[in-house]
Amino acid sequence: MIEETLAPVIYLDHNATTPIAPEVADAMEPYMRTEYGNPSSDHVLGRRARLAVEEAREQVATLIGADPEEIVFTSGGTESNNMAIRGVAAMAPESRRRIVISAVEHPATTAPSALLEASGFLVTRLPIGRSGSLDLATAAAAIGDNVSLLSVMLAQNETGALMPVAELAAAARDRGAITHTDAAQAIGKIPVSIAELKVDLLSIAGHKFYGPKGVGALYIRRGTPLSPLVVGASQERGMRPGTENVAGIVGLGTAARLAVSRLMDDHLRIAKLRDDLWKALSTKISGVIRHTPKEACLPNTLLVSFPGVLGADVLARIPQLAASTGSACHAGEYAPNATLIALGAPLDVALGAVRLSLGRATTAGEMAKAAELLADAYQTTISTNSPGPNARKGNVSK
Numbered sequence: 022m023i024e025e026t027l028a029p030v031i032y033l034d035h036n037a038t039t040p041i042a043p044e045v046a047d048a049m050e051p052y053m054r055t056e057y058g059n060p061s062s063d064h065v066l067g068r069r070a071r072l073a074v075e076e077a078r079e080q081v082a083t084l085i086g087a088d089p090e091e092i093v094f095t096s097g098g099t100e101s102n103n104m105a106i107r108g109v110a111a112m113a114p115e116s117r118r119r120i121v122i123s124a125v126e127h128p129a130t131t132a133p134s135a136l137l138e139a140s141g142f143l144v145t146r147l148p149i150g151r152s153g154s155l156d157l158a159t160a161a162a163a164i165g166d167n168v169s170l171l172s173v174m175l176a177q178n179e180t181g182a183l184m185p186v187a188e189l190a191a192a193a194r195d196r197g198a199i200t201h202t203d204a205a206q207a208i209g210k211i212p213v214s215i216a217e218l219k220v221d222l223l224s225i226a227g228h229k230f231y232g233p234k235g236v237g238a239l240y241i242r243r244g245t246p247l248s249p250l251v252v253g254a255s256q257e258r259g260m261r262p263g264t265e266n267v268a269g270i271v272g273l274g275t276a277a278r279l280a281v282s283r284l285m286d287d288h289l290r291i292a293k294l295r296d297d298l299w300k301a302l303s304t305k306i307s308g309v310i311r312h313t314p315k316e317a318c319l320p321n322t323l324l325v326s327f328p329g330v331l332g333a334d335v336l337a338r339i340p341q342l343a344a345s346t347g348s349a350c351h352a353g354e355y356a357p358n359a360t361l362i363a364l365g366a367p368l369d370v371a372l373g374a375v376r377l378s379l380g381r382a383t384t385a386g387e388m389a390k391a392a393e394l395l396a397d398a399y400q401t402t403i404s405t406n407s408p409g410p411n412a413r414k415g416n417v418s419k
């Protein structure tokens with residue numbers, strides 16, 4: 022166990038979470054040590070904490086081109102999605118008890134949607150083609166006048182495919198629906214602009230772009246009818262009461278500032294590394310399938326399937342490589358990658374999935390090494406047809 026912890030790891034699981042940027046940790050530290058005031062307190066420590074929270078709000082707003090008053094801090098992507106979906110549904114008139122989502126949303130969207138379904142809402146799940154994206158005409162036809170909310174993610178967490186959110190939002194707006202996008206995987210990886218998307222609600226998760234875990238934000242366009250999930254005092258304009266997580270919020274703001282300045286450099290460099298990794302893998306492993314689209318995708322994500330094996334068995338042979346299968350393990354049985362099943366992939370292909378997601382610190386040397394390790398582990402797995410010595414549980418969508 023200790024050995025595993027200390028061994029250098031090639032970290033290719035940035036879609037699950039990113040390391041905290043050093044600048045983020047530095048910015049947060051005073052708020053965990055000396056700047057402990059409650060932002061609602063009317064004394065010097067309270068006022069300094071308030072200033073820090075409001076500066077972070079501006080930084081997050083700048084990242085997406087919003088007004089600071091349109092940003093509400095939350096505990097992350099899950100809470101933001103719940104707030105958007107359940108908050109809109111709570112305000113929906115009788116004539117609009119229907120919501121539209123895509124078939125490949127994260128559980129942070131599917132679970133609140135299922136709750137609404139159980140309470141009598143109609144939930145339409147837009148089908149996604151093998152290309153990873155959805156057909157606009159089919160989607161637009163599904164959005165009727167009885168829809169209160171359209172919620173489609175901006176970038177898919179497993180395949181990295183980008184969804185045509187701006188176009189869908191326009192179609193939904195024409196029908197009088199409110200529009201939400203889960204941008205948890207897109208923020209910090211591609212430019213995200215409210216002016217372009219024109220959505221009413223947008224979810225942000227700090228730990229997906231080098232900020233701290235347990236903090237995020239919901240963009241709420243001014244005037245959007247939304248009921249809060251929790252009630253209490255008046256923090257965050259009553260939309261998310263409770264004493265603010267000041268250190269986390271400062272970290273989120275700093276991560277947003279860094280994302281603005283680094284986005285273009287990171288994008289080009291990381292996309293090239295990802296393409297090199299794919300080239301090396303496809304040369305070394307015959308029959309390996311790429312699910313990440315060639316166009317309209319996140320720069321850092323590569324979802325592949327290894328033929329004839331469980332992705333989890335391949336990864337279990339390489340403890341020095343951190344990646345994900347997107348599968349869950351139930352009672353010793355691996356469930357297939359749920360996104361691939363939703364895309365219509367055959368079961369064996371969905372079971373052979375491995376998601377490799379690169380980040381800011383990923384190097385060319387790591388890509389060459391990762392390809393070599395994966396190819397060797399694949400050959401051993403296919404030739405012995407047995408799980409590796411450290412066979413581990415699959416993991417669900419993150």
Ligand SMILES: Cc1ncc(COP(=O)(O)O)c(C=O)c1O
Pocket residue numbers: 036037096097098099100102127129174176177178203205206226227228235237418419
């Ligand atoms: C697309 C997407 N939405 C929502 C979430 C949930 O975010 P959080 O972990 O901040 O609750 C994640 C990450 O797990 C995600 O990938």
